[in-house]
Amino acid sequence: MNLTTEKNGEELIVHLSGELNTVTAPELKELLDENLSGVKNLKLDFAECDYVSSAGIRVLLATYKQLKEEDGTMKLTNVGEFFNKVLKDTCLDAVFEVE
Numbered sequence: 440m441n442l443t444t445e446k447n448g449e450e451l452i453v454h455l456s457g458e459l460n461t462v463t464a465p466e467l468k469e470l471l472d473e474n475l476s477g478v479k480n481l482k483l484d485f486a487e488c489d490y491v492s493s494a495g496i497r498v499l500l501a502t503y504k505q506l507k508e509e510d511g512t513m514k515l516t517n518v519g520e521f522f523n524k525v526l527k528d529t530c531l532d533a534v535f536e537v538e
Contacts, residue, residue: 441487442470449479456487459495468498475502479511486517491525503535514538 440463441456451474459467475481481502485491503513516538518526526532 440466442467444470444474446474446478449477450482451475451478451480452482452484454484454487458490458492459488459498460490460492461494464492464494464498467495468501471498471502475505478506479509481506481511481513482516483513484516485519485522488519488522491522496525496529496531499535500531512536 440458443454445452453467453470455467457463483499499515506513514536518537523532523537526535526537
């Protein structure tokens with residue numbers, strides 16, 4: 440997995456490339472832990488992400504909860520067909536804002 444970030448004031452954009460799975464989810468968690476300080480708006484761009492496992496979803500849920508507690512927002516952008524179906528099937532599309 441390749442992760443790149445863009446930070447503009449209180450907004451952080453994370454571009455994910457590859458697979459977000461059991462092996463790579465800790466990488467995303469570490470990157471978010473290091474960069475979320477002062478962030479009110481988080482966008483996770485899945486345009487280049489081929490697969491998201493339950494381990495990846497756990498990281499997303501924990502991050503969402505953290506931001507919500509701090510009155511922040513989190514958006515998932517460029518979500519592929521497979522991941523979008525997973526979100527709908529698990530009703531997580533009602534939790535996450537998906538663009």
